[in-house]
Amino acid sequence: MKHWLIKSEPGSYSIDDLKRDKRTGWEGVRNYQARNFLQSMEVGDLLLFYHSNTSETGVAGIAKVVRVAEPDPSQYKKGDYFEPRATVEKPVWFCPTLAYVQKFRHIVLLDEIKLDPKLEGMLVRARGSRLSVQPVGEKHFAYICNVLAR
DNA sequence: GCCAACGTTGGC
């Protein structure tokens, strides 16, 4: 089983939205590196749900993969996520289906993550890491859930 | 809202 971190702006989709919806297709990712990570997700993988661009930036809870990546339907629809190069035979973008697992009682703030020596090497700490889907080491994942989120 | 960092596009 692998571990990941996914970013979302809570104004557009938050951990509370996922809790309400129970599950959602993780549509709209338009970055090749992030896409490749989405495609390598397997059912059962766990994800840190990260809130970006907000007053309390950090990990807000946990989600899990319940369905591997399929063609992202939003690439065929007129709108922000439309992809003119995509065909049904050759989709360009893919999205897995994620399910709600839990919301932390308090957000594990980016500041805490940056300051904790146990989390050295986490990609989200890297200066200028804009990647919205990132792999996370198992130890880092467990430490955030079992120590910092308590 | 600013702006640094980074990704993408397209002319050559």
Next chain:
DNA sequence: GCCAACGTTGGC
């Protein structure tokens, strides 16, 4: 295939 211009992300 280089690289300038442009667009986007996301912390602050």
